[in-house]
Amino acid sequence: MDVKMWVIYISCIIGIFIFGRIFIVPIKAILKLIINSILGIILLYIVNLIGGIWNFHIGINAVTAIVVGILGIPGIVLLTIMQLFII
Numbered sequence: 001m002d003v004k005m006w007v008i009y010i011s012c013i014i015g016i017f018i019f020g021r022i023f024i025v026p027i028k029a030i031l032k033l034i035i036n037s038i039l040g041i042i043l044l045y046i047v048n049l050i051g052g053i054w055n056f057h058i059g060i061n062a063v064t065a066i067v068v069g070i071l072g073i074p075g076i077v078l079l080t081i082m083q084l085f086i087i
Helices: 003-054 062-071 073-086
Strands: none
Touching: 003 062, 003 073, 062 073
């Protein structure tokens, strides 16, 4: 094999590596956000079950799911504090 073929092989390997880096990182971030949002909805449901005793409720919608998905447990605390101060 001559030098041109080796350069083409190495260029293709580097190209595949760069292509993978460009597209895999955002997919991981989106999957993490989705998983955190689902866990956040479950935690919000539990907060609503426990809060139902004291007539406390946080709506479960896309905005609250995204807040909890991005922030996690502090997001639930934030929503709870906001709900207490708004009402």
